[in-house]
Ligand SMILES: Nc1nc2c([nH]c(=O)n2[C@@H]2O[C@H](COP(=O)(O)OP(=O)(O)OP(=O)(O)O)[C@@H](O)[C@H]2O)c(=O)[nH]1
């Protein structure tokens with residue numbers, strides 16, 4: 001089968017809207033929307049190919065770009081590697097230079113457009129932030145203060161962990177947090193059941209993930225419009241997460257951490273190899289801080305998840 005390496009871009013404007021283009025009706029996956037881009041040519045670097053394609057297709061010059069998600073997909077007629085970068089700065093006015101319709105859409109509108117089958121994780125990656133805060137075990141007032149501080153500092157995805165609370169106290173705290181901050185951030189909650197509040201997403205432990213994948217076929221336990229994520233510790237669990245249809249995963253522990261001193265860390269190289277074979281946005285967790293974001297992106301991750309590394313940061 002033909003194998004091709006495609007560079008594509010999630011391009012953002014100053015209001016964080018994303019540019020999508022419509023593929024010509026007679027092209028492969030014709031009539032569907034796409035992230036602009038095209039095939040890497042022999043001798044080109046990934047960034048060079050991206051710059052050339054976006055210049056040809058949209059008439060823009062890329063100033064700043066970084067890897068967002070890199071995945072492989074088998075269509076019946078070809079095998080593609082979709083190597084998607086986020087473009088945060090460019091010059092020129094983006095337009096359909098090859099006559100294709102283009103549109104700036106919000107993250108919120110993105111899921112309502114029809115994309116090729118390979119694009120589902122890219123749409124999730126485009127909607128997710130690069131930092132994922134997990135709350136530490138501390139008193140409720142401290143949790144609330146810390147969340148407010150984090151949101152003010154630009155954090156928009158938060159997992160309420162609180163292993164010190166029993167289920168009643170945990171649910172009461174979740175309710176309080178959603179009431180206060182539900183409009184300003186996305187909250188991922190834990191538990192045996194999907195969170196009752198439909199604004200919240202559900203984060204599965206690796207044990208829950210394994211149990212849900214035991215009886216085939218695994219079925220996604222939450223509707224598509226709510227976020228579903230899972231904790232993974234190895235390649236097998238990442239594969240299970242894909243099969244279950246989660247939106248994103250957290251892979252840990254990357255480095256040694258105080259919260260799990262007994263676990264043996266994956267290290268950057270092994271994590272990178274695992275992400276090469278994964279079709280999900282994945283946050284790396286374990287001993288990381290905001291300073292590790294570039295390394296995480298280069299390893300193929302969505303970004304970093306952290307408790308201490310993102311809590312009470314200036
Ligand atoms: N650019 C782009 N291609 C995608 C996306 N999703 C997806 O499955 N593809 C597939 O990846 C391949 C990209 O090729 P392309 O048609 O953009 O390549 P190109 O710009 O070099 O075009 P050309 O071959 O006409 O010169 C196609 O098979 C297309 O169906 C996407 O979001 N953006």
Ligand SMILES: [Mg+2]
Nearest residue numbers: 036037038039
């Ligand atoms: Mg193209």
